[in-house]
Amino acid sequence: MTEHIPFAPPAPEPLLIVISGPSGVGKDTVLAKMQERGLPFHFVVTATTRAIRPSETHGEDYFFISQAEFAQMIEQDELLEYAYVYNDYKGIPKAQVREALASGKDVVMRLDVQGAATIRRLCPEAVLVFLTTRDEPELVRRLRARQTESDNSFNMRIAMARKELQRIKEFDYVVANAEDCLDETVDTILNIIDSEHHRVHHRKVNL
Secondary structure (H helix, E strand, C coil), rough: CCCCCCCCCCCCCCEEEEEEECCCHHHHEEEHHHHCCCEEEECCCCEEECCCCEEECCCCCECCCHHHCCCCHCCCCCCCEEEEEEEEEEEHHHHHHHHHCCCCEEEEECCCCCHHHHHHHCCCCCCCEECCCCCHHHHHHHHHHHCCCCCCHHHHHHHHHHHHHHHHHHHCEEECCCCHHHHHHHHHHHHHHHHHCCCCCCCCCCC
């Protein structure tokens, strides 16, 4: 008896996509461009205790909350993952991710490398994309252009970036977000997501 092969492929499972990489590689910029295109994804809004920057909007770029509020979220087990980074806390609200996946939407979140490692442990089927620049001088130029921190903090970010670049092998894909090539970067990430939806054995996210 021959094996029955379905004519139509099964509907793809919703994906959990993590965009990560060192500070300064353009994670926020890439996600903003993806959102501008009106893509049918749920973009997770991270909670953070750091101060809001002039160009940012509460509830869109981040949920800017106090350390007391963040501590309460930890105590009530409301965070999927959280970390202490550059003297501030960042975390992913758990309910937000679960509700989006349950609705059938792909979920996209931005995380530092430490946070991406946590998600890999919690959800081995997550798609991890490591964002970088073409080279180190380009990364240094971007961080210096932000002018948001002291020399000591700047040097710390460079040192951390060098360490984080050594962890690329922990990820599924690496994408270079070169200067003046933002649309190409986004296209590459969308191609990765599309390819994942055409896998014979779909990734099934369990959180």
